Amino acid sequence: MTRPFELNTTISNLRDLNASDLSPYDAVYLGNITCRLYEANLLEHPGDLREAIAAVKKRGLIAYVTTYAAPRNDFLPKLRKAVAVAVEAGADAVEVHNLGVLKIVHEAHPGLPIHVGGFANVYTDAGAEVLKRFGAVRITPNYELSLEEISQIQRQVGLSMELLVHGKMPLGISDHCFLLEYEEAWGMKCPDLCQQDLFLKQGDWAMKSVGKGILSGKDVCMLEHLTRLVSERHTRFRIEAVSESPAYRLEVGQVYREALERAVAGTDGMEERWWNTLRRHARIGLCNGFYFGKSGMEYLGAGSEALISAFPRRGTDKSIFQIRQKEQFDD
Amino acid sequence: MIELLAPAGNLEMVTEAVRSGANAIYVGPRGWSRRRDAFEMDDAAVRGSIRIAHDGGAKLRVAFNTNMQSREIPDLLRRMETFVGFGADGAIMTDIGAIAAVHRQFPMLTIHASIGANILNNADVAFYRKIGVSQVVADTKLTLKELASRKEQLDVGIEILIHANYCYTYLGKCWMSPYHRLERKIDDAGKDLFRGSPNRGGLDYRVCLEDWQLYSGDTKWEDHVALKNDAFFLLDDIPHLIDLGVHCLKIQGREYAVSLVGAIVKFYRDLIDVYQARPKGEQFDLLPWKARLASIQADRDTQRSSGTRALLDEARIPVGAIRSR
Numbered sequence: 075m076t077r078p079f080e081l082n083t084t085i086s087n088l089r090d091l092n093a094s095d096l097s098p099y100d101a102v103y104l105g106n107i108t109c110r111l112y113e114a115n116l117l118e119h120p121g122d123l124r125e126a127i128a129a130v131k132k133r134g135l136i137a138y139v140t141t142y143a144a145p146r147n148d149f150l151p152k153l154r155k156a157v158a159v160a161v162e163a164g165a166d167a168v169e170v171h172n173l174g175v176l177k178i179v180h181e182a183h184p185g186l187p188i189h190v191g192g193f194a195n196v197y198t199d200a201g202a203e204v205l206k207r208f209g210a211v212r213i214t215p216n217y218e219l220s221l222e223e224i225s226q227i228q229r230q231v232g233l234s235m236e237l238l239v240h241g242k243m244p245l246g247i248s249d250h251c252f253l254l255e256y257e258e259a260w261g262m263k264c265p266d267l268c269q270q271d272l273f274l275k276q277g278d279w280a281m282k283s284v285g286k287g288i289l290s291g292k293d294v295c296m297l298e299h300l301t302r303l304v305s306e307r308h309t310r311f312r313i314e315a316v317s318e319s320p321a322y323r324l325e326v327g328q329v330y331r332e333a334l335e336r337a338v339a340g341t342d343g344m345e346e347r348w349w350n351t352l353r354r355h356a357r358i359g360l361c362n363g364f365y366f367g368k369s370g371m372e373y374l375g376a377g378s379e380a381l382i383s384a385f386p387r388r389g390t391d392k393s394i395f396q397i398r399q400k401e402q403f404d405d
Numbered sequence: 406m407i408e409l410l411a412p413a414g415n416l417e418m419v420t421e422a423v424r425s426g427a428n429a430i431y432v433g434p435r436g437w438s439r440r441r442d443a444f445e446m447d448d449a450a451v452r453g454s455i456r457i458a459h460d461g462g463a464k465l466r467v468a469f470n471t472n473m474q475s476r477e478i479p480d481l482l483r484r485m486e487t488f489v490g491f492g493a494d495g496a497i498m499t500d501i502g503a504i505a506a507v508h509r510q511f512p513m514l515t516i517h518a519s520i521g522a523n524i525l526n527n528a529d530v531a532f533y534r535k536i537g538v539s540q541v542v543a544d545t546k547l548t549l550k551e552l553a554s555r556k557e558q559l560d561v562g563i564e565i566l567i568h569a570n571y572c573y574t575y576l577g578k579c580w581m582s583p584y585h586r587l588e589r590k591i592d593d594a595g596k597d598l599f600r601g602s603p604n605r606g607g608l609d610y611r612v613c614l615e616d617w618q619l620y621s622g623d624t625k626w627e628d629h630v631a632l633k634n635d636a637f638f639l640l641d642d643i644p645h646l647i648d649l650g651v652h653c654l655k656i657q658g659r660e661y662a663v664s665l666v667g668a669i670v671k672f673y674r675d676l677i678d679v680y681q682a683r684p685k686g687e688q689f690d691l692l693p694w695k696a697r698l699a700s701i702q703a704d705r706d707t708q709r710s711s712g713t714r715a716l717l718d719e720a721r722i723p724v725g726a727i728r729s730r
Contacts, residue, residue: 144575147526147551173501174528177535193578195523195604197472200502204536216472218580218602226475245581246574246613249546252632260626274617274630277721279585283619288574288632290584357622369601369724370584 078338079309081330082236083323084140084316087114088122091129094320098327099313101136103169105156106316107143107191108247108287113265117141118152120159127163140169141179143193143247143287154178161186167211170194180209187211189236192244197223199230212236212310217243220367225306234310237303239296240326240352241314242282242289243363243370251285271317273358279371280358284317290370292361295352297329298344298375299365300337322355407647407654409677410466410564411670414444414659419454421667423461426674430458431466431497433659434484436596438468438497439521441608444659447594448484452491464494469507470519471606472500474597482510489514498522499577499604501536508537515539520566521604523577530559540564540652545571545637549645556649564653565646567639568669568705573613573632582610586720601720610720611713636709638698643673644680644689661708668701 081099085091086106096102104126106112116123116139123139130137139160142149153175157168161183168186170176171193179188189212196202196215205213214236215224228235253267260267268285280291294314296303303311313330315323329348336343352360359373366374411427413419422430432438432454435445446454451467458465467488469481485496485507495515498504499522508516518524518533518541530541540562543552556563572579583602590598599605613634619627639646639654646654654677656669676694683689 144523144525144578146547147554150526150528172525172529173532174524174526174530177532178528195472195499195501195577197474197605198478198500198502199475200478200506201500202502204501204505208532216580216604218472218583218605223474230475243584245584246579248574250573250633252573252630256627270621272626273620274632275620276615276617279612279615281581281584288579288581364580364583364587367587367589369587370580 079304079311079334080136081311081313081327081334082136082138083313083327085116085126086112086316087116088126088129089114090320091126095324096130096133096135096327098324098331099135101138101166102130103138103140103312104130104165105140107140107171107193109251109265109268109285110142110149110152111251111265113269117156120155123156123159124163127160127165131164136166137164138167138169138189139165140191141171141175143171143191143244144249145172145175146249150175150178154182157183173205176205176208176210184209190214192217192238193247196227199227202227202231202233206231206233214238214312217370218364221302221306221365222367224308228307235308236310236312237296237308238294238314238363239300239303239311240330241293241312242291242317243294243314244287245281245290245370246288248286248288253283253285271357282317289314289317290361290363291358292371292373293352293356293359294363295356295360295373296362296365297333297348297352299362300330300333301342304334304337318355325351326355407677407681408464408652409670409673410653410655412657412659412666413454414440415446415663416450416453416457418659418663418666419457421663422670423458423463425667425670426678427463427670429464429466429494429653430454431468433468433470434488435594436592436598436606437471437473437481437484438606439470439499439519439603440659441600442592442598448487451488451493455488455491455493459492465492466495466497466517467493468497468519469503470497470499470521471599472521472604473503473606475502477596478503478506480595482506485511485514495540497542498538501533504533504538505536512537517562517564518542519577520544520569521577523575525575527555527558530555530561534559534561542566542655544575545569546575549642549649552646552651553649556651562652564655565639565651566657567643567654567673568637569655569657570634570636572634577604579613580604581612582720583607585612586610586722586724588724608716610716612717612720614713615717636705638669638702638705640676640691640694640698643676644691647677647680658705660712661705665701665704665708668704672698672701
């Protein structure tokens with residue numbers, strides 16, 4: 075069956091998989107890309123990975139396996155093993171964020187579809203063309219790209235572009251977890267440290283920390299731009315919920331499932347309840363990432379930028395959508 | 406012979422670096438390298454740099470190590486043709502598509518994979534070799550063991566940063582700076598300078614060095630959190646690196662004063678020469694070198710910390726509020 079679009083998300087371990095209602099999604103990426111020590115990371119536990127792939131498929135979903143964002147030489151033996159397990163267990167594709175891993179996977183499993191992840195730094199159509207020769211069938215361009223640039227790559231190279239439409243955007247990856255310095259002070263050990271919903275803040279700046287990974291403080295939100303994405307022939311969408319709760323995964327997924335179905339059907343319109351859900355789950359606020367060629371933390375909706383940037387601290391008597399509609403009318 | 410590679414942000418710095426003993430110099434054409442445009446050069450200055458370097462017996466590499474836009478690649482190729490015509494000895498690059506395109510058009514040109522390519526493992530190196538790269542800059546986080554393995558297993562030139570930063574994140578895999586502030590500025594030559602995005606050729610606001618507070622949910626857990634980002638000078642490892650047979654020791658710092666860059670280059674030139682000239686098997690005492698490095702380091706730290714404060718202040722200025730720079 076051909077799907078008009080694919081909505082996917084990421085799950086790091088069996089616990090999160092079992093706790094999550096994934097009914098809004100078509101596909102799941104399995105594994106945590108930032109840290110080998112992440113609690114029960116599927117990439118480090120072949121038995122769990124096999125079980126997770128089976129569980130995802132049992133739910134009628136597509137199972138992808140992701141791989142580390144910054145693998146050093148000593149990561150590679152386990153990574154080869156994880157990819158072999160993925161192939162044996164029937165994973166539908168493997169996502170790579172490292173070009174060495176791309177080469178390894180392509181040579182070891184020539185027929186396996188490979189998705190290239192956001193940390194692989196695809197910035198140009200010429201770059202995507204090179205990766206196509208190494209078995210790439212789908213690309214998440216680097217997060218710094220604008221929609222205009224992404225569409226150019228898609229047009230020129232003919233590969234699907236996967237877009238992060240909602241959630242915390244990765245901002246960086248380290249080999250060092252600064253949270254380890256606080257084990258004694260907090261009375262807490264790895265791997266519990268990065269599970270504490272941690273934010274680095276300074277004034278109106280905020281970033282989420284997951285130890286070795288730094289994420290945007292604000293949630294990237296493309297809800298009111300889905301029609302544009304669909305009209306530009308994008309069909310692969312990700313909700314980045316790897317550091318979020320099962321409730322976030324489900325409820326944000328439901329919003330986007332419904333909104334995407336409408337966008338694909340050509341039925342326009344926003345629902346206030348969608349915004350209420352997103353507002354409830356966005357601790358810091360919303361942004362558009364780099365999709366409109368601006369600073370990543372800006373929100374450039376059709377309505378008031380200031381309102382959305384201040385979200386959710388501003389008044390709640392009117393929804394963002396109501397205010398946005400009024401401003402459009404006033405204009 | 407191991408090569409000492411020095412930075413140059415202007416013609417005076419090229420002259421000073423050559424005079425101080427660099428075997429090779431790298432410069433960035435405006436908008437095309439991982440530095441603020443103030444430390445890059447127009448085409449005439451690149452040509453002048455090549456002449457100064459060659460007259461002093463040094464090589465000149467041109468850094469095109471940004472992740473450009475797809476539509477900028479034809480311009481990159483035109484400019485590369487110009488610089489190859491001027492006599493450039495190599496190109497430092499990051500974007501894999503641009504590397505492949507340059508290698509196709511200029512198969513004899515030496516292509517160096519930039520630190521921004523973030524080449525972390527031996528399979529990575531093999532990938533870049535396949536698309537036309539012959540030398541790679543090692544990430545600053547790699548261990549000597551990893552470098553040795555790369556040297557043993559792969560036919561590739563290895564470049565080591567001996568004066569640079571240990572960022573909290575891997576270089577090339579970080580966009581914290583443009584997340585907070587990105588200013589799109591098109592220069593007179595039509596190049597988007599992407600101010601705020603080091604990966605795309607602009608300055609880095611070093612937002613990681615902000616004095617962060619750490620919250621769990623809405624509760625403050627820590628008042629002062631620093632994401633480590635230290636500038637370093639390699640010293641203890643230099644003899645090992647020379648013995649290991651690395652091809653190039655690279656100094657970063659186009660943004661520093663000419664005199665400081667000259668002092669750094671001279672220091673490493675002397676160190677390399679004295680180490681290589683010692684009788685075989687003789688113990689090498691690093692203590693006097695540590696003392697000499699201390700004053701250079703103090704000067705560097707002063708310049709760096711004032712630069713960092715200025716960048717963090719600039720990062721808070723709304724985009725559009727800076728009229729010209």
